[in-house]
Amino acid sequence: MQRGNTILFSFITLEALIYGFIFGLKVMNMLILFRLMNKVLHSEHYIYLFSNHFPTLGLLVSMIFSLIPRFIEHYKIINTCQKQFYEGHTIQRLLNTFSIEVTWAFETSLDMFNSMKARFYGKRKRTYFHLFILRNKDIIHIIIMICIGTICFISYMIRWNHFYYYPTMILESISRIDFIYLLLYILIVILPLLWEVKE
Numbered sequence: 001m002q003r004g005n006t007i008l009f010s011f012i013t014l015e016a017l018i019y020g021f022i023f024g025l026k027v028m029n030m031l032i033l034f035r036l037m038n039k040v041l042h043s044e045h046y047i048y049l050f051s052n053h054f055p056t057l058g059l060l061v062s063m064i065f066s067l068i069p070r071f072i073e074h075y076k077i078i079n080t081c082q083k084q085f086y087e088g089h090t091i092q093r094l095l096n097t098f099s100i101e102v103t104w105a106f107e108t109s110l111d112m113f114n115s116m117k118a119r120f121y122g123k124r125k126r127t128y129f130h131l132f133i134l135r136n137k138d139i140i141h142i143i144i145m146i147c148i149g150t151i152c153f154i155s156y157m158i159r160w161n162h163f164y165y166y167p168t169m170i171l172e173s174i175s176r177i178d179f180i181y182l183l184l185y186i187l188i189v190i191l192p193l194l195w196e197v198k199e
Helices: 012-041 043-050 055-085 090-116 136-160 176-198
Strands: none
Touching: 012 055, 055 090, 136 176
């Protein structure tokens, strides 16, 4: 059953093509976002940000973001080794590699958790060695980004969260307030770059 009205080929409609393109952009946007976060923020940053008020959350986020790249690198090594043992048995090799990776991830996380627990992380007030300084200017930047981000999120939920692809694409008319929201979104993207250049 064809859901779209504009048929391009025998089994492809224009609505389905645009829907797939937009969905692909969303997935790519999320991957780029996490890639940039992984480049800019390290595990020490998360512990520094959350250690005083949310020690468990800081440790958890730090473990997750440090484990993902290590997991990928470890998978490549294990998969290369497994090819020597399971040559020609792809499914068996992938299952065995996945089992090794899950076991390794649990053991690594448990070792890190026990290490932090042995140091009494989050148990009492203590100081941490770090090279980061949270200045008043940084707090102002954070407040500005939170305010603009909140406005952009509310505008998305009110104006841009509803778009109909099927059976025919329906887009509401763009008003002046939409341009203001777009300018705010561009601003929240450009501001960190401007601050970095100024630094």
